[in-house]
Amino acid sequence: MRKQLVLQPRIKETGLQLIKGYNFAYLDEGTKRMIRRAILKAVAVPGHQVPFGSREMPLPLGWGTGGIQITASLIGPDDILKVIDQGSDDTTNAVSIRRFFTQTTGVRSTEKTWMATLIQTRHRIPETPLRAGQIIIFQVPIPEPLRFLEPRETETRKMHGLSEYGVMYIKLYEDISIHGHIATAYMYPVMVHNRYVASPSPIPRFDNTKMNRMPALQLFGAGREKRIYAIPPYTTVKSLDFEDHPFEIEKWDHCCALCGSGESYLDEIVTDDQGGRLFVCSDTDYCQERRAVGHKGSLPDAVKMAITRVKRGD
């Protein structure tokens, strides 16, 4: 079976062919049901980590095995899948996972945020606001936000149970005392529905504000740690902060060099060894959509083409 995965001749429509011999979406129906039960429980208790029987997947641990299992348990023939990695549809992790689902389900995939019904993501939430009915699935390496301060699992569960979240502020305190401001840039802890502190997965804190009262369902899967948690649509999500040091998102002195957006999360690209650098949208789909309707950044078109090619890995 594995041999076919690599050497499958491409067909016209999807570029890939369905693999025979596996159940729809790789996992057997019993496993999918077990995962869906964990998801239901997670949705019922927003922010609470629900254990589940994580399976071995044809993907190394740490590469999104939690997210891929959630996607596999939810995906149906009518779904349209989008997979992103660091905001991009074209990086290794995104390409592999998209191909995995295309080959095991035959469902359509897309790069358009608005068109997708399921979005599996690593490290970003798309810039285009998600709508009701969509599901975004996060890949989570460390689901326990208390882990760095309290190594004992028995103790962290007790702390969640009793809402003892004072220690969460130690990290923020340290940031302010060392840097003068809260310098935690990613995996910035959030309070879900005024009850559970949860890890938003390693997304930049820029994206934390998008989680609050999001119309789409947010699901979080940690394969190695065997945990699923969820934020149902329109749930209050608050980033932890101090009264005199309120939560703030990153800001840039630049606009995207390709599409000119001043509102998106920007990647810094080093262009030479003379200190030259560029700032471009991390969300490639958002950037392309804007350019398609005529928005322009500061760069000449020829350079833009080159950068797009580099980002696409051509």
Next chain:
Amino acid sequence: MSVHDEGPLLKVMGVTKYFGSRVGCRDVSFDLWPGEVLGIVGESGSGKTTLLSSLSGYLEPSTGTVKYWMGQEGLVDVGRLSDPQRRYLMRTEWGMVRQNPREGLRMRVSAGANVGERLMALGARHYGKIRSEVFKWLDRVEIDLGRVDDSPETFSGGMLQRLQIARNLVTKPRLVLMDEPTGGLDVSVQARLLDLMRSLVSELGLSLIIVTHDLAVVRLLAHRLLVMRNGEVVESGLTDQVLDDPHHAYTQLLVSSVIQP
């Protein structure tokens, strides 16, 4: 600190702790009054630390009860408190200073965060206020304010112990349990630490239970003394009385064993 005159702050009745068939401590009873400093002395293995752990709820006593005065609710059996209640009590009204400061501190975060933690655990969410309270307490325990953002790993033994005291006292507890607070410190550092503890006790009106094998420490700090041997209290009374006129043979041995410089 609310002063109350209704009775003892802590009432210990017949506390016994077995480890299998071995006795940790047996049938220990005493009252601790507000503002009182009680010393528990005895040789290594006499059950001092077991007793302290049983009082603090770290170990569950095999038999006996520990009652604590909780304001309006009166004397409450600590063993019957629910888990969240007991944890809340430990964070607010009780403090625990351990023999090894590394067990009582978070070694991986800064000194300031160690002191601020209990404030944040009680809901303090204003950085400026937490910070100024941290400075106040570091100053009080004579730690150079320039070290506030340093890791405790870079502190000396005496500084760690003072930091641990600051961390515990920052929420103004009413009862502090100390296990060998001066163990492993040289004499001049010990003297300063004892000085500090004595002034804090009188300023804050703390009740203090201090476990030690060092008679000089209890002579200086404790109002009253329990002498333990093989898990049992063999003699109790006012500190000066017990040390100057020991009745039990073991106490006599203990007192006479101290090397006079």
